[in-house]
Amino acid sequence: MTYILYLILLAGVCVGGGWVFRQSGQMATQNAPYFRDMPLGVASGFVIGLLALIGGIYLYFWNGNQFFRWAIQGFFIFSVLAYYFRLLGQQLGTSASRKLFRQMPMTAAFGMATILVYAFLAIFAGQVSIATIFLIAVVGLPLVIYAQAYFTTEAARSITWIMFGVIAIFIIMYFVGPIAPYGQDQIFPRANIVPGGDPALGGDPAFPLGTDQIGRDILSRLIYGAQNTVGIAFVTTCLAFLIGATFGFLAATLQGWLDQIISRVVDVLMAIPALIFALLLMTIASAWAGSNGALLTVYMIVIIAVIDSTRVYRLARAVGLNIVVMDYIEAAKLRGEGLGYLIFREILPNATAPLLAEFGLRFCFVFLTIASLSFLGVGIQPPLADWGTMVRDLAQFINYAAFAPQAATAPLLAAGAIALLTVAVNFVVDWMLHKSSGLKE
Amino acid sequence: MSEKEVLVTIRDLYLEGRTDETWMPIINGVDLTLHKGEVLGLIGESGAGKSTLGLAAMGFTRDGVRIKKGSVEFDGIDLVNASAAVKRGLLGKRIAYVAQSAAASFNPAHKLIDQHSEAPIQHGVMAKSESEADGIELYRRLRLPNPEQIGFRYPHQVSGGQLQRAMTAMAMSCRPDLIIFDEPTTALDVTTQIEVLASIRDIVEQFNTAAIYITHDLAVVAQMADNIKVLLKGDEVEEADTRTMLADPREDYTKSLWAVRSFQRPKKPAVQKGAVPVVRVNHVTAAYGTTPVLFDVDFEIHEGRTVAVVGESGSGKSTAARCITGLLPPKEGQIEFEGVAMPADYRRRNKDQLRQAQMIYQMADTALNPRKTIGEIIGRPVQFYTGLTGNERRRRVDELLAEIELEPSIYHDRLPSELSGGQKQRVGIARALAAEPKFIICDEVTSALDQLVAEGILKLLARLQDTLGLSYMFITHDLATVKSIADEVVVMKDGKVVEQGPKDEMFKPPHHAYTDLLLSSVPEMDPDWLTNLLAERGVDNIGDAAVDKM
Numbered sequence: 001m002t003y004i005l006y007l008i009l010l011a012g013v014c015v016g017g018g019w020v021f022r023q024s025g026q027m028a029t030q031n032a033p034y035f036r037d038m039p040l041g042v043a044s045g046f047v048i049g050l051l052a053l054i055g056g057i058y059l060y061f062w063n064g065n066q067f068f069r070w071a072i073q074g075f076f077i078f079s080v081l082a083y084y085f086r087l088l089g090q091q092l093g094t095s096a097s098r099k100l101f102r103q104m105p106m107t108a109a110f111g112m113a114t115i116l117v118y119a120f121l122a123i124f125a126g127q128v129s130i131a132t133i134f135l136i137a138v139v140g141l142p143l144v145i146y147a148q149a150y151f152t153t154e155a156a157r158s159i160t161w162i163m164f165g166v167i168a169i170f171i172i173m174y175f176v177g178p179i180a181p182y183g184q185d186q187i188f189p190r191a192n193i194v195p196g197g198d199p200a201l202g203g204d205p206a207f208p209l210g211t212d213q214i215g216r217d218i219l220s221r222l223i224y225g226a227q228n229t230v231g232i233a234f235v236t237t238c239l240a241f242l243i244g245a246t247f248g249f250l251a252a253t254l255q256g257w258l259d260q261i262i263s264r265v266v267d268v269l270m271a272i273p274a275l276i277f278a279l280l281l282m283t284i285a286s287a288w289a290g291s292n293g294a295l296l297t298v299y300m301i302v303i304i305a306v307i308d309s310t311r312v313y314r315l316a317r318a319v320g321l322n323i324v325v326m327d328y329i330e331a332a333k334l335r336g337e338g339l340g341y342l343i344f345r346e347i348l349p350n351a352t353a354p355l356l357a358e359f360g361l362r363f364c365f366v367f368l369t370i371a372s373l374s375f376l377g378v379g380i381q382p383p384l385a386d387w388g389t390m391v392r393d394l395a396q397f398i399n400y401a402a403f404a405p406q407a408a409t410a411p412l413l414a415a416g417a418i419a420l421l422t423v424a425v426n427f428v429v430d431w432m433l434h435k436s437s438g439l440k441e
Numbered sequence: 442m443s444e445k446e447v448l449v450t451i452r453d454l455y456l457e458g459r460t461d462e463t464w465m466p467i468i469n470g471v472d473l474t475l476h477k478g479e480v481l482g483l484i485g486e487s488g489a490g491k492s493t494l495g496l497a498a499m500g501f502t503r504d505g506v507r508i509k510k511g512s513v514e515f516d517g518i519d520l521v522n523a524s525a526a527v528k529r530g531l532l533g534k535r536i537a538y539v540a541q542s543a544a545a546s547f548n549p550a551h552k553l554i555d556q557h558s559e560a561p562i563q564h565g566v567m568a569k570s571e572s573e574a575d576g577i578e579l580y581r582r583l584r585l586p587n588p589e590q591i592g593f594r595y596p597h598q599v600s601g602g603q604l605q606r607a608m609t610a611m612a613m614s615c616r617p618d619l620i621i622f623d624e625p626t627t628a629l630d631v632t633t634q635i636e637v638l639a640s641i642r643d644i645v646e647q648f649n650t651a652a653i654y655i656t657h658d659l660a661v662v663a664q665m666a667d668n669i670k671v672l673l674k675g676d677e678v679e680e681a682d683t684r685t686m687l688a689d690p691r692e693d694y695t696k697s698l699w700a701v702r703s704f705q706r707p708k709k710p711a712v713q714k715g716a717v718p719v720v721r722v723n724h725v726t727a728a729y730g731t732t733p734v735l736f737d738v739d740f741e742i743h744e745g746r747t748v749a750v751v752g753e754s755g756s757g758k759s760t761a762a763r764c765i766t767g768l769l770p771p772k773e774g775q776i777e778f779e780g781v782a783m784p785a786d787y788r789r790r791n792k793d794q795l796r797q798a799q800m801i802y803q804m805a806d807t808a809l810n811p812r813k814t815i816g817e818i819i820g821r822p823v824q825f826y827t828g829l830t831g832n833e834r835r836r837r838v839d840e841l842l843a844e845i846e847l848e849p850s851i852y853h854d855r856l857p858s859e860l861s862g863g864q865k866q867r868v869g870i871a872r873a874l875a876a877e878p879k880f881i882i883c884d885e886v887t888s889a890l891d892q893l894v895a896e897g898i899l900k901l902l903a904r905l906q907d908t909l910g911l912s913y914m915f916i917t918h919d920l921a922t923v924k925s926i927a928d929e930v931v932v933m934k935d936g937k938v939v940e941q942g943p944k945d946e947m948f949k950p951p952h953h954a955y956t957d958l959l960l961s962s963v964p965e966m967d968p969d970w971l972t973n974l975l976a977e978r979g980v981d982n983i984g985d986a987a988v989d990k991m
Contacts, residue, residue, distance in 0.1 A: 327808040349812035
C-alpha cells in the first residue's frame with residue numbers, strides 16, 4: 001500500500017515540477033513560443049528525465065556495483081567513439097559520403113561505430129594468416145584497377161584508399177597478434193572464476209571476465225563468439241536475401257500463375273511458427289549430419305535462410321509490384337528488354353533502400369534465431385564459442401543474483417553483447433528507413 | 442474598394458525552406474492586403490511560392506519552412522507570434538483551406554457529413570444535428586446531386602468534382618472569413634472544372650467570404666478573382682485588379698504569361714488520296730478483362746502529321762494508345778503500321794516493329810528511372826536498337842541531347858532528380874528519338890508542366906516533326922494545346938470516336954453536341970466568360986450535368 005502512495009506522490013512531484021519548470025521557463029524567456037506552447041506532459045517528461053539522471057549519477061558515484069560503472073563508462077566510450085567516427089567521416093571520402101556523414105544523427109553514428117567494432121573483433125579474434133592478406137591483395141588490386149577505368153575519379157580514389165587501408169590494417173594486425181587473449185577451446189585448471197578480476201571477490205586479473213564451468217576464458221570466448229555468431233548470421237542473411245529477393249522480383253515482374261505458385265508456397269512456409277519449424281528441421285538435419293559439427297552448421301545456415309527468405313520474398317514482391325507499374329518499366333518492356341535486364345537494371349536499383357533497411361532488421365532476427373537455437377542446443381556446436389550457447393551454459397549463475405551479484409553477471413555478458421549489437425543495427429536501420437522514406441525532422 | 446474592412450495584411454514577408462543543410466529563400470519580401478469579401482488570385486509557375494504564401498496567410502508553414510521575418514495579421518491578430526492555442530481557435534473556424542486533391546485530403550474511413558461537422562463541433566459553433574442539416578443545405582447550394590443523401594457516402598463513392606465541392610462545403614461549415622483555395626480544379630476535366638468553378642464563385646459571393654485563389658491557370662483566375670497577384674520565384678511581379686491585369690499587364694514576365702497560348706503551327710497541305718498512313722487503328726474494340734473500354738475505334742495517322750486525340754478522363758484515349766503499343770491486345774480489329782498488320786501483343790513484335798512506335802509519358806517523374814543517369818537512360822535504347830557501344834554510343838547520346846537543347850557536357854552524368862520538370866520531359870523525348878522511330882505517342886506530355894515550359898516542349902516537338910518527318914498521336918484534354926499543334930482531331934467519349942476531321946473544321950461549328958460542350962467548357966481569358974456562359978446556358982446545362990443528359 002505504501003508503495004502505491006509513494007508512486008502517486010512521485011507522479012505528483014513530476015507533474016508539479018513540470019508545471020514549475022514551464023512557468024519559470026516562460027518567465028525567464030518572456031514567453032518564448034518554445035515554453036509557451038509546451039504541453040504539461042512534455043514539461044513533466046523533462047522532470048522525470050532529470051530525476052533519472054540524478055539517480056544514475058548517485059548510483060555511479062556512491063552506491064553502484066562495478067558492472068553498472070562499466071556499462072556507463074562503456075556507453076561514454078562508445079559515444080565518444082561514435083562522435084569521432086562521424087567527424088572522421090565528415091573529413092574523409094568523396095563529397096557524397098561526406099554529405100552522408102554530415103546528415104547522420106548521433107544514434108546512427110553510434111550504431112555504425114559499434115558494428116565496426118564488432119566486425120573488427122570478429123575478423124581479428126584469432127591470428128591473421130599470411131594467406132588471408134595475400135588473398136585480399138589479389139582480389140583487391142584488380143578492383144582498384146577496374147575502379148580507375150570505370151568509376152568517377154573521386155570514387156576511384158576513395159576505393160583505392162579503402163583498399164590500401166584494409167591491407168595495411170591486416171598487416172598491422174598480423175604483427176599485433178590475436179585480440180583474444182586465449183583460444184576459444186583452451187581449458188584452464190580453475191573453473192568458475194567470478195568476473196571482475198578482483199581476487200577478494202573470487203576473481204583473477206588474468207581472466208578479467210572470469211572463466212566458465214569447465215575453465216574456458218569468457219573474454220576470449222566472447223570475442224570468438226563475435227566471429228562465429230555474427231559471421232554465420234551475416235552469411236545466413238545474405239543467403240536469405242539472395243533467395244527471397246530473386247523470387248520476389250521474379251513474381252512481381254512476371255505475375256500470373258508463377259506469382260500464385262511461389263506466393264502460396266511461401267504462405268505455407270510462413271504459416272508454420274518459425275522457431276518450431278527451424279527446430280524440427282534442425283532435428284532432422286542433426287540426424288543427417290551425425291557428429292559432423294561443421295556440416296550441421298551448414299545445414300543450419302540453409303534452414304534459417306530458407307525460413308527467413310519467405311519474409312524477404314514478401315517485402316521484395318511488394319516493393320517490386322510498386323516499381324513494375326512505373327512508366328519507365330513499361331518503356332523498358334516496350335523496348336523489348338529481357339527479364340534479367342528488367343529485374344537487375346531497372347527494378348533492383350530502385351528497391352535497394354527498403355531492402356537494405358530490411359537487411360539490417362532481418363540480420364537481427366537471424367542472429368537472435370541462431371542464438372535461440374544454440375541456447376536450445378541445436379545451433380552452433382561446441383567447441384566453437386557462441387553467445388547463445390554461452391548464455392545457456394552460464395544461465396544457472398543468474399540464481400546467485402541476490403547474494404553474489406558479481407557471479408550472476410557471467411551469463412549477462414554474452415546476453416549484453418547480443419543486445420548491444422541488436423540495438424546498434426536497429427539505430428542504423430532506423431536512420432536508413434528515415435532517409436529512404438524522405439522524411440524531414 | 443478602400444472603404445471595405447481589411448482582413449489580412451502581410452507585410453514584407455520572408456520565408457525560407459530547407460534543402461539538405463542550407464536555408465533557401467522561398468518568399469522574398471511580399472506584401473499582401475485582402476479586404477473582407479474580396480477574392481485575390483495568386484498565379485505563377487510551380488516553385489513560385491504561391492502555395493507557401495497562401496499557407497502563410499493562415500499563419501501556417503509546412504515542415505522545413507520557416508518565417509524569417511515580416512508580419513502576417515489576420516483581423517488584427519498577429520499570426521506570426523500567436524500561440525498554438527490562438528491559432529487552433531482560428532483555423533477551421535475563421536480560416537479554412539481547400540486543397541488541390543480532395544481525394545487525398547478526405548479521410549477515406551469516414552462519411553463526408555461526419556468530416557463536414559467535425560470542425561463546427563470542435564469549435565463549438567453547432568451541435569451535430571444542426572451542422573448536418575447545415576451541411577445538407579450547403580450541398581444543395583453547391584448543386585451537388587441528391588444533397589440529402591450524398592453526405593452519408595464515403596469519399597470513394599463520389600466523383601472527383603463532387604468531392605471537390607464537398608470539400609468547399611466543408612471549408613464553409615463554420616462560415617469562415619477567409620478561405621484559401623489551393624489549385625482546387627487543376628486535377629479535374631474541363632467539364633467538371635466549370636461546374637466546380639461556378640459553385641465556388643457562387644457560394645463565396647453568397648456568404649461574402651474573402652478568398653485567396655491559388656492557380657497557374659490564368660483563364661481560371663480571370664473568372665474567380667477581383668485582384669490578381671503575379672509571383673515569380675518568390676518575388677511579387679505585379680498586382681492589379683483583374684480587368685486591368687488582363688487588358689494591360691505592365692511587366693514583361695506577365696505579358697509572356699499572357700502570350701503563351703499564341704503558339705500556332707502553319708497549316709499543312711491535305712494528305713494525298715490513297716497515301717498509306719503510318720499508323721492505322723483499324724476498327725479496334727478492346728476490353729479490360731470483361732469490361733469493354735473501346736468500341737470500334739478507327740482513325741489514321743499520316744506521315745509528318747499530328748493527330749490530337751481529345752476527351753475526358755475515362756474516354757479511352759490512353760487505352761487506344763495502349764492498343765497501338767501492344768500493351769493491351771485488342772479484342773477485334775488490328776493495328777497497321779504502313780499498311781502491314783502488327784502482332785497484337787507487344788511480346789510477339791520483333792525489335793524493328795517495337796522500334797517504330799515510341800511513347801512519351803505524362804509524368805516525366807515516373808517515366809525516367811530515378812537511379813540512372815541521363816546518359817544511361819538515353820544510351821540504353823541507342824545501344825539496344827542500333828548496337829552502338831563505347832565512344833560511338835556516347836557521341837550519339839550527345840547528338841540527341843543537343844537535339845533536345847540540353848548541353849551534353851552538363852547533363853550527361855546527371856540523375857533525373859537533378860533536372861526540372863521540363864528538362865525531364867525533354868529527356869523523355871530524347872529517349873523516344875534514340876530508337877529512330879517514325880511514330881511517337883505523346884500521352885498528355887504537357888499537362889503536368891507550367892505554361893511557359895509546356896510551350897517550349899510543343900515548339901521542340903514541332904521542330905522535330907519538321908526535321909525528322911515524325912508522326913504524332915497527341916493525347917490531351919487541353920484544347921488550347923490542340924489548337925496550337927494538331928493537324929487533325931479525334932474526339933472520344935466513352936470509348937467511342939464521336940467526331941474526327943482536320944483541325945480547322947473541328948473548331949468551326951456545327952459540332953457534335955459533345956464536342957460543342959467540350960469547346961465551350963474551356964475557360965477563356967475574358968473575365969465575363971463564366972458569367973456569360975451561365976446566362977446563356979443556365980446552371981443546369983453546363984459541365985457534367987450536361988454530359989449526363991446526352
